[in-house]
Amino acid sequence: MRATLRWAHADLRAHRGQSVFVVLASAGIIASLLLAVALFSYAANPWQRIFTQSQGAHVWLHTRVAADMGALSALDGVAGVSGPYRTGQATIESRGVRASVALRAAGTQPPEIARPLVTEGSWLDTRAEGVVLESSLARVLWAEPGDTLTVAGSDGTARNLRVAGVAEAAEPRYRPGGEPGIGWVLPGTLDRVAPRSTSHSVGLRLDDPDDTDFTVQQAVTLLGADRVAQVTKWQQARAEAGGDERLLGQLFAVFGLGALLAAALAASGAISARIRGQLRDISILKAIGFTPGQVVRGFLVQHLAFALLGVTLGTAAIALMGARIPGRIGEAAGVWQDLPGHTALMIGVPSGAVLLIATATSLAAWRAGRVPPVPVARAALPSAAPMTGLGRRALGMRVPPALVLGWRAAFPRRPRTLITVARLALPLLLITVALVAWSTLDMFRSRPADMGVPAALTVRAEQPGSLTGKQLQRALTAPPDVAAVHPGVEVAALVPGQTGTITLRGLGTARAPYPFTVVEGRPADGPDEAVAGQGLLDLLNVRVGDWVRMTVEGRPQILHIVGRSIEPEAGGRVISTTVDTLEERDPALRPDFYHLVLRPGAEPRAVSSALAEAAGGALEIRETPNPADRLEPARGVIAALVGVLALIGLTELMTVIGTGVRDRGRDLLALKAIGLTPRQISSAIVAAAGFTALLAAGIGTGLGVLSGSWLVDVQGRSSGMGAGIAHVPHAMLLASVVAGAVLGAVAAAALPATRTARRRLADSLTETL
Secondary structure: OHHHHHHHHHHHHHOHHHHHHHHHHHHHHHHHHHHHHHHHHHHHOHHHHHHHHOOOOOEEEEEOOOOOHHHHHOOOOEEEEEEEEEEEEEEEEEOOEEEEEEEEEOOOOOOOOOOOEEEEEOOOOOOOOEEEEEHHHHHHHOOOOOOEEEEEOOOOOEEEEEEEEEEEOOOOOOOOOOOOEEEEEOHHHHHHHOOOOOEEEEEEEEOOHHHHHHHHHHHHHHHOOOOEEEEEEHHHHHHHOHHHHHHHHHHHHHHHHHHHHHHHHHHHHHHHHHHHOOHHHHHHHHHOOOOHHHHHHHHHHHHHHHHHHHHHHHHHHHHHHHHHOOOHHHHHHHHHOOOOOHHHHHHHHHHHHHHHHHHHHHHHHHHHHOOOOOOOOHHHOOOOOOOOHHHHHHHHOOOOHHHHHHHHHHOOOOHHHHHHHHHHHHHHHHHHHHHHHHHHHHHHHHOHHHHOOOOOEEEEEOOOOOOOHHHHHHHHHOOOOEEEEEEEEEEEEEOOOOOOEEEEEEEEOOOOEOOOOEEEEOOOOOOOEEEEOHHHHHHHOOOOOOEEEEEEOOEEEEEEEEEEEOOOOHHHOEEEEOHHHHHHHOOOOOOOEEEEEEOOOOOHHHHHHHHHHHHOOOEEEEEOOOHHHHOOHHHHHHHHHHHHHHHHHHHHHHHHHHHHHHHHHOOHHHHHHOOOOHHHHHHHHHHHHHHHHHHHHHHHHHHHHHHHHHHHHHHHHHOOOOOOOOOOOOHHHHHHHHHHHHHHHHHHHHHHHHHHHOOOOOOOHHHHO
16 A cells, blocks of 8 residues: 555656646536536526525514514514514506505514515605505516606506615515515605505514524514404415416526536546546556556546546635636526525435546556556557548648648547547537527517417407497507407316316407417417317326316316417417317307517507507406516526536647647657657647547537426426427537637647647657657
8 A cells, every 4th residue: 555655656747738728627527517517506596596696584473563573683583574564555557567565564674573675776865756666566567776756656646756776585476467566665755645554464484494484473473363454474475476486497407417427527538538647657567566456546546536636626615715716607696605405416416427437547547557668669559540631632632631630639539539529519419409498488588479479468448338349449459569469368267087277268359369378289360179288188188189077166168279389478378279170069148358569679668558548447467477587597597507617628638639649649750750840749739639529529518408498398288388489590600619618729739739730749659659
């Protein structure tokens, strides 16, 4: 063992550059993995992120009178109290959209517990009478900082308030028809809007979230059950955001596994390359008496030490400096430190990486132990493959010799070449998959009609009887930006066997059919024909072409499914036909709402404002929900993930370049003997790196397009929306990925190639082994 340690120490001193590279590669890979985990934790669970950043309350008590905050803070298990805030109910209107809101009286400084996180604008200021809206409420109202809202209190008096800011809160989101949204105003503003309000809201942050139910019982008993109007727990808010978290979690889990595999291959490649570069030293060690076991132990000791040092450096760098990285990555790293499970991941990921590196080292060291003890001269090895006909023709056409030699060096027709290309192609494949996901999200924004959201606005008559059918149609088609108006009816229907309900929807008429996004089959254009979402097909276990029977208000309804449409709503458990078909079953049926399809380039907010002004408050206008709203946090994380994968790819690229430079360094004498200049030799080395990167980039992007489209469609199918939503990035974007990989390889190989070509080599036995 002593001899093994002495050899390991001597080897480290003799190959300091290689040792430093392996340590830095391990540190970079660990840092990349930890950043990837931080990004996934940051985006896949947005509610937990907001709750952690805002020091959210586990329990909100809504009382009819003021609460005794001192008594509540003295309860066992209560870590902090937010409030109490005097609360008043009001109705807010903006651009024809109305929403109920619970206004809370707050100060000019946000509270420490359950602090609203201002994402746009600013907090309340005494210099202007304003309101800060919770983000989901602001989204429904199309409200932005600086907008003016109409607020009506319980007495019906309307007042104008300016939107000071938009904030996120770890509380149940506002949904039309559900609980009121949340807004924060100064106490004086609340006195003017709701002067008679006596309700209060108080938030409790607990030491142990598992004690929520017990703490609620204590608090209700302390305050009196007759004084408590409503109790909201943190589990309720988290459950409402669960669907979004599931979608994001599934998306990022795929990226996480891919990044882990890419990092594993990069680490394994760096270690194997270093061991291959020391085959001559291993032969000499065996010749002087080292056993295979001693050689294996020596490499294990070295690389485990490298791994521990690299893992320690990478982990320490992220723990100490991660939050200082500019942009979304630094923000994610800073928030991740406070999220649940941070400590376990900070220990588990590096530990797993060390085990992985130990496994890779064991395999490479085992191969090193099988090296023969007598060095084999290169002249005794099989000669290289003869130059192909294509190479001879290239030289005959006066193609620069550096390019021909670079091509032969890049693809020497050995199995190891395929492994090298595969390792380099994997990060590029994952980057392309991320770009497919990004392009799909862009499609929901830029071309929603192709993604199952053709209508931008949904309009309902706020006051029944105020506008007749024809009058309403004329009012809705009056704005020039409205391309079409489609009546709609939506009812709940019992599935066969009456074990559950689905959504039966009538949209459009036979004369003016609704533009469903049909990706399988054809649109419904005949009597009793319908299109269905993937969720409904899976629920009923039917296919396009089948007939389905359902019960609507006690009467049967039989429809022929002629197509599958992309259905972003209700988990895809929707079957849609025309209003005419539903009127045949119920002649007294009248449209409940109208979907408005706008002309290209039209602004939905401007159209909504024009309709609200023309109708004089008789219409309820809402923006049609877009699935991209739920996945918006994924955009920044995908961009950051591309950077992490690029770092892993760069580590793998440096390993490939180092191996190529070492291999070509043995041929320098022969190349110089046939007349090549140092510039031509370095050009050949750079060309080899460029050709390898070009092939890897072509394979990675090609497979990435196929894999990304398949993964996005599988995700769409599992969510009920249905396959057919994947969108391939523009060809120019894919070409830029390939070009970036090639240029990066050329730039990274330029310096080591130049240094290698200018070395003065002696024609000795060492250079021929």
